[in-house]
Amino acid sequence: MAKDRVDAARELARKHYEIESGITRIIRFTNPADGQIDRAEPIKLLEVNENTVPSGVMPLFFGPAPASGIDYSSVIVEVTPDEYKKIESLELTLPVGWIDGEEMPRSPQCHGGA
Amino acid sequence: MTTSADWSVGFARQADADFRTFQLLQISDVPECHKLHFLQMACEKLVKAHLCGAGTEPSTIQASHAFVAKFLPRVLDQYALSLNFSNARAREILKQTRHLAQEVEILAPALKRGGQRPDNCEYPWEDNAEQLHVPLDWTFPPSRLIVERGGPTILKLIRGAIDSLL
Numbered sequence: 001m002a003k004d005r006v007d008a009a010r011e012l013a014r015k016h017y018e019i020e021s022g023i024t025r026i027i028r029f030t031n032p033a034d035g036q037i038d039r040a041e042p043i044k045l046l047e048v049n050e051n052t053v054p055s056g057v058m059p060l061f062f063g064p065a066p067a068s069g070i071d072y073s074s075v076i077v078e079v080t081p082d083e084y085k086k087i088e089s090l091e092l093t094l095p096v097g098w099i100d101g102e103e104m105p106r107s108p109q110c111h112g113g114a
Numbered sequence: 115m116t117t118s119a120d121w122s123v124g125f126a127r128q129a130d131a132d133f134r135t136f137q138l139l140q141i142s143d144v145p146e147c148h149k150l151h152f153l154q155m156a157c158e159k160l161v162k163a164h165l166c167g168a169g170t171e172p173s174t175i176q177a178s179h180a181f182v183a184k185f186l187p188r189v190l191d192q193y194a195l196s197l198n199f200s201n202a203r204a205r206e207i208l209k210q211t212r213h214l215a216q217e218v219e220i221l222a223p224a225l226k227r228g229g230q231r232p233d234n235c236e237y238p239w240e241d242n243a244e245q246l247h248v249p250l251d252w253t254f255p256p257s258r259l260i261v262e263r264g265g266p267t268i269l270k271l272i273r274g275a276i277d278s279l280l
Binding site: 019020022042047049050051052053054055058060061062063065073075076078 | 137138139140141146149194197199203204207257260261262263264266267269270271273274
């Protein structure tokens with residue numbers, strides 16, 4: 001994965017923690033083939049949000065936001081804490097290609113939206 | 115004879131295809147106005163699916179785009195309740211759907227809110243200073259609203275409400 005895409009993923013995660021106080025975890029997923037096969041591969045984030053509606057694994061696609069410093073499109077899977085437990089127990093499965101997960105912790109300075 | 119249930123599923127299937135297209139376009143270089151055009155159509159058909167399912171005569175709603183602002187929040191409220199999503203944060207998000215629904219509705223060129231909002235995602239328009247604007251160059255509020263706090267949850271409610279009719 002290109003460094004600029006890693007930075008963009010971190011920035012996107014930081015912004016999401018900042019605007020949504022209910023997000024407790026963000027995990028960035030990559031496919032080892034990302035960047036080698038398809039440079040247009042979107043950033044993939046699994047977000048655990050206490051304030052969202054249960055929906056199972058429902059990937060949502062978002063376009064790039066260059067004005068906000070995000071030059072890549074993204075796919076967000078936003079789940080409730082209960083749904084996240086089901087992902088951990090393999091009762092729910094993530095989309096194909098979501099292979100290697102890396103925790104993107106909330107920074108201590110970031111308390112989230114009001 | 116075509117029943118109201120048939121009409122409802124027909125509109126829901128089209129809403130499903132429109133929403134999927136909106137999502138596919140998100141990861142393409144297609145201009146924002148085209149992406150949002152599909153979101154507007156998906157929301158309109160979701161609402162019309164509900165109206166037909168409740169017995170509204172399809173011929174009375176087919177030609178109009180003026181249903182999203184009034185009925186999309188109700189449809190999403192109802193769907194959220196069916197999921198028991200009704201705490202304080204849910205109520206806040208559902209309030210946000212009213213704002214998004216108003217902005218999505220006026221993406222249709224026929225709706226200008228008394229001439230105050232000629233911006234739309236299909237045709238060029240002239241503002242009060244006689245300056246021409248083209249949708250390709252315009253930044254539309256729904257693009258911001260869907261990524262703000264609660265935005266992804268609203269999209270999940272729209273997606274789920276469509277699925278619930280199929």
